[in-house]
């Protein structure tokens with residue numbers, strides 16, 4: 001399961017700037033889908049080969065009561081309770097404040113790593129700027145500069161030091177891992193019960209710590225699946241029960257762990273921002289998606305039409321996914337739902353051979369040539385290969401690909417999707433241009449030359 005870093009600190013110390021830096025690389029490869037709801041408080045990042053999730057508590061609505069921790073929303077408390085490591089951001093220019101001390105008192109009681117990031121430390125003597133913050137009693141402070149990036153990599157490496165490298169064997173396991181997610185009360189538990197019947201009980205007796213998801217194997221029509229059960233998790237983990245019913249961190253983690261996500265919506269309610277945010281996480285994570293519009297049994301014809309319009313309007317960025325109208329309570333529509341789960345899994349794992357990809361690419365170019373850059377030269381698309389699965393990543397090689405407009409990338413994506421029948425999975429198309437061998441930025445769209453630098457350095461050593 002991906003470790004989750006939670007950023008805390010008083011206002012204005014630079015949490016959102018640090019958040020942006022921690023999630024930057026990943027951001028660059030997420031296509032801008034029309035209408036995609038992105039939540040700037042939750043994001044993905046990667047350092048070396050270790051992926052992580054980041055939560056910025058800075059934007060959570062403060063509840064005006066006494067004391068800093070009362071002022072922070074319950075969501076902050078919940079995020080801290082669920083974090084794998086907490087990054088406590090302080091301001092190196094201002095120095096230690098009374099609020100910092102209060103936060104530190106609270107954090108010292110946590111049974112998990114807390115790292116003190118002394119921000120805005122660019123151009124300052126590191127030993128001097130850090131010294132002040134030893135007093136917080138949270139170990140060695142890390143001077144960083146969120147705006148310049150200094151020290152940020154070391155900070156993350158330290159935060160993730162105790163977490164193992166992602167398990168390669170995991171990916172080879174051919175049982176589809178399915179996560180059922182959605183906001184409270186949409187019918188997730190009812191759906192899980194309908195799918196698993198009595199087996200459900202087993203979930204509660206499984207050993208494991210609170211941060212482990214519960215993986216439950218089940219069979220349907222002779223096929224095996226592993227269900228990632230966050231509902232069971234929430235019930236077991238007393239700490240979450242006390243705070244919020246909906247667990248953002250667990251939802252994010254189970255999406256990350258899944259191959260296919262079933263997003264459950266309540267047809268009896270309007271589509272909410274929370275629905276759209278969860279859908280946004282799924283798109284960002286690149287996981288396959290099937291949408292289950294539940295409680296269809298309780299709607300009359302008028303409401304059914306209305307909800308369809310609402311879905312079309314608010315979740316249009318999910319056009320790659322299949323929508324099913326089901327009743328978990330009555331067990332209706334579940335067969336078709338699972339046909340789509342199978343299809344979405346197959347699409348996520350599809351093997352796309354280089355010769356065929358290249359043929360499809362060249363055919364697409366022949367049908368519609370890319371526009372000339374500045375009316376002068378035409379980008380040249382040479383060949384394509386598959387760079388990854390779940391989601392499928394198609395890497396296109398050629399010259400001057402930087403100048404291809406977004407609309408052309410979409411055209412290619414659409415073509416690949418049609419030809420390879422990639423229903424249910426997001427698809428990523430990346431350009432690898434070689435028009436300037438001396439440019440530092442070799443790989444377009446996976447941004448950040450610094451990362452390329454580190455990767456190359458790692459390879460050499």
Ligand SMILES: Nc1nc2c(ncn2[C@@H]2O[C@H](COP(=O)(O)OP(=O)(O)OP(=O)(O)O)[C@@H](O)[C@H]2O)c(=O)[nH]1
Pocket residue numbers: 009010011012013014015016017018058059119120121122144145146147148
């Ligand atoms: N010099 C310097 N300024 C920084 C650095 N990081 C952030 N800042 C500045 O500090 C101010 C606050 O940054 P934010 O990232 O908005 O701070 P925050 O902690 O998210 O603030 P809240 O949203 O109020 O909680 C901005 O003016 C930033 O430009 C840094 O590394 N060096």
Ligand SMILES: Nc1nc2c(ncn2[C@@H]2O[C@H](COP(=O)(O)OP(=O)(O)OP(=O)(O)O)[C@@H](O)[C@H]2O)c(=O)[nH]1
Pocket residue numbers: 182183184185186187188189190191231245294295296297298326327328329330
């Ligand atoms: N009419 C109708 N009601 C349903 C259906 N599925 C679930 N419900 C009802 O919706 C309510 C919530 O269902 P749950 O399965 O507990 O929802 P959940 O998403 O697991 O909720 P949380 O545990 O709060 O996250 C219950 O009263 C269910 O009986 C359905 O298909 N039709």
